Amino acid sequence: MGAWQSVLSAAGPASPADLIAARMQMAVSLGWHIVLACLGVGMPALMLLVEWRAIRTGDADYRRLAHQWAKAIGVLFAAGAVSGTVLSFEMGLLWPGLMGAYGQVIGVPFATEGVAFFVEAVFLGIYLYTWDRLPPRVHLLTGVPVLLAGTASAFFVVCANAWMNRPQGFVLSGGVARQVSPWRAMFNPAVPHETLHMIVAAFMTTGFLVAGVYAAGMLRGRRDRYDLLGFLVPFTMAALLTPVQILVGDFAGRSVATLQPTKLAAAEALFRTQARAPLSIGGLVSGDRLRYALEIPAGLSLLMGGSPDTVVQGLDRVPPADRPPVAIVHLAFDAMVGAGFLLLLLSAWLGVTWWRRRGLPRSPWFLRLAAVSGAVAVLAVEAGWTVTEVGRQPWTVYGHLRTSDAVNPAPALWTGFVVVALVYAVLTVFTLYVLRLIRWSERPVAPQEPDRAPGPGVS
Amino acid sequence: MDLAQAVLVVMWAGLTLYALLAGADFGGGVWDLLSGRSRTGMGRRRLIETSIGPVWEANHVWLIFVIVLLWTAFPAVFASVMSTLYIPLTLAALGIVARGTAFAFRKAATELWQQRLFGAAFAVSSVLTPFCLGTVAGAIASGRVPPGLARGDILAAWLNPTSLLSGVLALMVCAYLAGAYLCDDATRAGHPGLAEWFRVRALAAALAIGAVALGGMVVLRSDAPPLFSGLTHRALPLVVASAVFGVASLLLLYRRAYLPGRIAAMLGVVAVMWGWPLAQYPLMLLPSLTYDRAAAEPAVLAATLVVIAAGSLLVVPPMVWLFAVQRRSLRDAGTPE
Ligand code: HDD
Ligand code: HEM
Ligand code: HEM
Numbered sequence: 001m002g003a004w005q006s007v008l009s010a011a012g013p014a015s016p017a018d019l020i021a022a023r024m025q026m027a028v029s030l031g032w033h034i035v036l037a038c039l040g041v042g043m044p045a046l047m048l049l050v051e052w053r054a055i056r057t058g059d060a061d062y063r064r065l066a067h068q069w070a071k072a073i074g075v076l077f078a079a080g081a082v083s084g085t086v087l088s089f090e091m092g093l094l095w096p097g098l099m100g101a102y103g104q105v106i107g108v109p110f111a112t113e114g115v116a117f118f119v120e121a122v123f124l125g126i127y128l129y130t131w132d133r134l135p136p137r138v139h140l141l142t143g144v145p146v147l148l149a150g151t152a153s154a155f156f157v158v159c160a161n162a163w164m165n166r167p168q169g170f171v172l173s174g175g176v177a178r179q180v181s182p183w184r185a186m187f188n189p190a191v192p193h194e195t196l197h198m199i200v201a202a203f204m205t206t207g208f209l210v211a212g213v214y215a216a217g218m219l220r221g222r223r224d225r226y227d228l229l230g231f232l233v234p235f236t237m238a239a240l241l242t243p244v245q246i247l248v249g250d251f252a253g254r255s256v257a258t259l260q261p262t263k264l265a266a267a268e269a270l271f272r273t274q275a276r277a278p279l280s281i282g283g284l285v286s287g288d289r290l291r292y293a294l295e296i297p298a299g300l301s302l303l304m305g306g307s308p309d310t311v312v313q314g315l316d317r318v319p320p321a322d323r324p325p326v327a328i329v330h331l332a333f334d335a336m337v338g339a340g341f342l343l344l345l346l347s348a349w350l351g352v353t354w355w356r357r358r359g360l361p362r363s364p365w366f367l368r369l370a371a372v373s374g375a376v377a378v379l380a381v382e383a384g385w386t387v388t389e390v391g392r393q394p395w396t397v398y399g400h401l402r403t404s405d406a407v408n409p410a411p412a413l414w415t416g417f418v419v420v421a422l423v424y425a426v427l428t429v430f431t432l433y434v435l436r437l438i439r440w441s442e443r444p445v446a447p448q449e450p451d452r453a454p455g456p457g458v459s
Numbered sequence: 460m461d462l463a464q465a466v467l468v469v470m471w472a473g474l475t476l477y478a479l480l481a482g483a484d485f486g487g488g489v490w491d492l493l494s495g496r497s498r499t500g501m502g503r504r505r506l507i508e509t510s511i512g513p514v515w516e517a518n519h520v521w522l523i524f525v526i527v528l529l530w531t532a533f534p535a536v537f538a539s540v541m542s543t544l545y546i547p548l549t550l551a552a553l554g555i556v557a558r559g560t561a562f563a564f565r566k567a568a569t570e571l572w573q574q575r576l577f578g579a580a581f582a583v584s585s586v587l588t589p590f591c592l593g594t595v596a597g598a599i600a601s602g603r604v605p606p607g608l609a610r611g612d613i614l615a616a617w618l619n620p621t622s623l624l625s626g627v628l629a630l631m632v633c634a635y636l637a638g639a640y641l642c643d644d645a646t647r648a649g650h651p652g653l654a655e656w657f658r659v660r661a662l663a664a665a666l667a668i669g670a671v672a673l674g675g676m677v678v679l680r681s682d683a684p685p686l687f688s689g690l691t692h693r694a695l696p697l698v699v700a701s702a703v704f705g706v707a708s709l710l711l712l713y714r715r716a717y718l719p720g721r722i723a724a725m726l727g728v729v730a731v732m733w734g735w736p737l738a739q740y741p742l743m744l745l746p747s748l749t750y751d752r753a754a755a756e757p758a759v760l761a762a763t764l765v766v767i768a769a770g771s772l773l774v775v776p777p778m779v780w781l782f783a784v785q786r787r788s789l790r791d792a793g794t795p796e
Binding site for chain 1: 523534535538539540543555756763770778780781
């Protein structure tokens with residue numbers, strides 16, 4: 001293994017434009033994948049919930065919902081799987097410097113994730129293929145591994161990301177990782193808060209997105225019991241998780257304060273290390289200052305240490321070359337937290353009217369907001385990942401490998417980015433379009449579904 | 460066998476499965492493209508769709524499995540290959556996206572023009588992806604991917620006689636595999652007419668493959684001498700075996716013995732797939748990077764093998780069940796002609 005250094009030598013440094021292109025390509029494909037990944041984790045839960053109710057009560061509406069949602073999962077899984085495949089290519093196409101040096105350190109969580117995908121894909125195939133071919137209870141059971149494996153895959157892949165934020169389990173000698181202990185790398189201190197926060201986010205996002213579809217339908221006058229259930233089941237799941245997520249987010253913030261103080265300082269746009277650090281909301285970053293922000297005096301010190309005297313580390317502790325782009329990280333952080341509280345208010349609104357008189361709020365504004373709640377949750381997820389990933393800059397492996405050393409030194413990455421971005425744009429349009437078709441169609445549409453004899457009214 | 464060899468074998472087994480299963484999927488797309496106009500090709504397209512519908516997803520994970528194993532167990536090889544060959548690999552990745560989604564969307568589409576559009580995307584990307592993956596194999600085998608980040612020529616590494624040859628061969632082999640599978644499936648589903656249509660074309664593909672492979676040996680001799688000498692010496696038994704299986708499957712197909720023909724075709728592909736690494740063993744990247752120097756540390760290799768072993772226990776039984784379900788329904792339902 002002595003030849004590793006020479007093996008990892010690069011053709012030359014990447015041009016700054018290519019580095020930006022690679023980062024943007026990664027952001028587009030991850031930002032796309034994460035939406036489908038959230039649905040891939042959360043939808044099976046909804047599907048199993050309504051199928052279980054259908055079996056228990058014999059209720060036809062629940063059964064129809066289960067059918068419709070299973071179809072949607074089939075199509076979404078197809079899109080999720082291919083977008084995930086692109087990601088695993090891109091880890092090497094864009095970041096060979098990372099994978100060549102540290103591929104062996106973070107390989108195991110990805111391999112474990114691969115096992116989870118296998119399980120998920122195979123059981124999803126069985127589940128979709130056997131709707132009317134297995135006894136109902138057995139059929140329900142074939143869906144359980146889909147849910148478990150989806151959640152497990154989110155856990156494993158986020159372990160890999162947590163390692164990039166809190167690298168451990170190896171010794172660096174001459175730029176090469178040695179004495180690798182893969183399990184210690186996988187179970188690092190950033191795992192608890194990141195995985196928990198991500199998995200809760202996935203269920204929340206799914207709940208609000210699916211509920212939003214039915215809320216939009218109700219605004220157009222489709223107010224059968226079927227539509228009401230289609231709204232209430234996912235919305236309730238998401239609404240119950242929202243306060244939980246805010247607590248988990250607080251936990252994440254505290255962990256980041258100890259593990260990556262620079263990231264927290266960027267998220268809060270705190271330039272000066274200080275006691276009685278204020279909590280700043282909004283504002284404009286200019287140079288080394290934050291202007292026009294709404295400040296809660298000593299708020300940050302209170303949140304982080306429970307006392308106004310807690311000293312919070314600011315950006316002044318690291319040289320400017322080691323700071324992440326503060327404006328982006330701060331804006332993204334505010335967007336995520338803002339989205340979280342907005343969703344909390346919306347959830348509380350329904351909670352109150354339901355408690356008072358067992359019904360939806362009468363104001364059309366409730367449904368209008370509910371219709372876009374999914375988009376708000378997606379915004380929170382994207383913003384959260386921006387905090388995590390951009391907040392780690394200029395490092396890809398925190399403290400060890402800079403992003404400019406991780407990137408592929410080959411020329412013309414720009415062209416690749418443009419092509420990939422175009423393909424994803426087209427893909428987005430078609431995915432939304434096909435999902436719309438599913439809403440109105442009772443035919444088999446998921447690729448794994450068997451063709452049945454066409455029913456009445458279907459050409 | 461040391462740990463690195465064990466991982467190498469498992470990885471190659473995964474790649475072989477990918478070639479056999481996904482190769483047939485790609486080939487299905489190729490036949491979809493050649494199935495004729497919308498109306499006449501309807502029955503053929505339906506058969507292709509029922510044949511690959513329920514398992515296409517599961518086939519696909521094999522590639523991810525191989526990629527993840529490569530970067531975990533042989534990180535430097537992964538980094539060198541991906542960085543030098545990023546153009547064909549980006550194209551292959553985009554082909555996978557277009558194919559997977561278009562296939563799913565076509566089923567959901569209601570209008571003829573939509574089905575045509577998604578169908579075309581599906582078919583075109585079915586050609587693009589195996590071709591690009593084939594050029595990648597050719598680039599590695601002919602020693603055009605030196606160790607290091609983007610050390611090779613990002614164009615000439617995959618636009619050269621050996622790469623183009625292996626790209627074309629990969630595409631044709633996919634088509635042949637799919638043709639042989641589809642004859643079998645059509646017969647089982649009770650559509651001898653469809654089976655006939657695929658039989659004639661699969662036979663033509665087989666003859667073409669034979670011709671290209673023979674001509675290809677001449678190309679390899681001048682363009683990739685080390686590979687050529689490996690194939691004609693150490694790996695010769697496998698090369699011969701693949702020729703024998705190829706001819707056998709051709710004859711079996713000709714005599715309408717579809718199931719044995721299908722098995723012989725698969726064995727032929729397996730022989731080629733294992734001939735290549737045997738020809739260049741112990742080198743992973745020419746001229747001098749051997750597998751043991753490229754391998755990750757033993758702790759990583761061991762952990763990887765443990766994960767794979769545990770994973771197989773979890774995955775294999777349901778996978779067998781899935782295949783059984785698919786076979787059964789293909790027989791029960793039949794496919795509308
Ligand atoms: C529905 C989505 C959602 C909502 C409502 C919130 N978050 Fe979040 N957040 C995420 C979805 C998310 C995420 C996208 O899932 C991230 C990215 C990485 C991760 O583990 O979770 C994330 C990351 C993330 C991080 C960075 C973790 C790291 O880099 O290690 C912090 C500090 C917070 N969040 C804090 C909060 C707080 C204080 C919230 C209170 C309202 C909050 N989040 C609401
Ligand atoms: C937080 C981030 C991520 C989460 C939560 C996540 C989760 C998931 C889930 C649940 C699926 C199943 C597909 C579905 O049900 O729609 C999936 C697919 C996939 N993901 Fe991700 N993923 C994340 C990031 C990544 C990254 C960074 C990579 C690669 C480097 C990746 C690689 C893949 C692959 C290869 C698949 C396809 C597997 C298959 O064919 O079944 N994912 N992901
Ligand atoms: C959990 C799995 C994930 C892994 C392993 C992962 C890995 C990576 C890698 C290797 C890079 C390039 C190096 C760098 O810029 O530091 C990157 C950058 C990035 N990722 Fe992630 N990522 C994950 C999840 C996500 C998700 C879900 C998003 C969703 C939006 C995301 C957004 C980004 C962005 C925006 C960048 C570019 C940051 C910048 O260059 O400023 N990541 N990620």
